[in-house]
Amino acid sequence: MSGMFEPAPEPSTELGLLRVLSKTASVKASPLILGGMSIGDAWSGYLGSMDKERAFELLDAFYEAGGNFIDTANTYQNEQSEAWIGEWMKSRKLRDQIVIATKFSTDYKWYEVGKGKSANFCGNSKRSLHVSVRDSLRKLQTDWIDILYIHWWDHMTSIEEVMDSLHILVQQGKVLYLGVSDTPAWVVSAANYYAISHGRTPFSIYQGKWNVLNRDFERDIIPMARHFGMALAPWDVMGGGKFQSKKSMEEKKKSGESLRSFDGISERTKIEVKMSEVLSKVAEEHGTESVTAIAIAYVPKRGMFFH
Structure with missing residues (x-):
């Protein structure tokens, strides 16, 4: 009891x-x-x-x-x-x-x-x-x-x-x-x-x-x-998996793995590549290699009741 x-x-x-x-x-x-x-x-x-x-x-x-x-x-x-x-x-x-x-x-x-x-x-x-x-x-x-x-x-x-x-x-x-x-x-x-x-x-x-x-x-x-x-x-939130560091993309290329997306577009746009570079820089400043962690962190900082 x-x-x-x-x-x-x-x-x-x-x-x-x-x-x-x-x-x-x-x-x-x-x-x-x-x-x-x-x-x-x-x-x-x-x-x-x-x-x-x-x-x-x-x-x-x-x-x-x-x-x-x-x-x-x-x-x-x-x-x-x-x-x-x-x-x-x-x-x-x-x-x-x-x-x-x-x-x-x-x-x-x-x-x-x-x-x-x-x-x-x-x-x-x-x-x-x-x-x-x-x-x-x-x-x-x-x-x-x-x-x-x-x-x-x-x-x-x-x-x-x-x-x-x-x-x-x-x-x-x-x-x-x-x-x-x-x-x-x-x-x-x-x-x-x-x-x-x-x-x-x-x-x-x-x-x-x-x-x-x-x-x-x-x-x-x-x-x-x-x-x-x-x-x-x-x-x-992670850009359909297209927010990737240069290192991550090189590893995928070596393994023959391609990016997947529901619309069937596997290539990243120029702006997605540029955003990934910026996120990689922020990740480096925070002592991590995870671009996705930085992308995820952006969202809940904007206010309450986010899931």
Whole structure:
């Protein structure tokens, strides 16, 4: 009984220093998110290959280091990502310890039913939302999703339909918190004002592309998030793996390894090379060779509630 009131031990790494997600979502999550886009082998032509054994090793290492925040989407790796993460959580009996975020909007059934026959498996309509959440719950082997994102704004579905439909899922307990990804700040603002004024659940977290080279995020998204007390979850923080030191690139060239990217472009642009040189110089000043560590360090220095 006395042990109940003793303080928790210090985490083995800073990844275990959990923080409140945002002002409107008090769930406690690790400061860095494990992205699930590469968990699977269906997209090996774009992202390399990761079999299930290695995926489980990655997930184990993340959890053992203190991480509990995992991000995926209905479409990643043609649905393998959600399925493997769900299998891992069940096999390790860790569902209750994990904060799982997934997304809907993208057509996740095109590879199965064929292009032109999957129109209602994408977009932000109530129908698309319904079938996607139904399938995500099955694949993740859970009865609730901690954070459900709109993956992108379809510019067809009304704000009213989107926010009303999402709120129903929250009321049903199938979803706990709402997020929005890669959507204009004015849309998110309008949606949150609608939700707040009509007793609906607002968005608590925003996910978007942001790194030391692509800084559009700083113009409208960060001020909007501060206004609404939203968390921010940037993606592409390491420039899609293209922020590399000269030494690192030479080693890749010798080994025959090329840079991978979802758009299929393996070569770096002139500005990516120049930015890598600057990051290498900063890394040297801080006594490290890691360009990616410097790129990552840029992001959380900009404010609160970054993951």
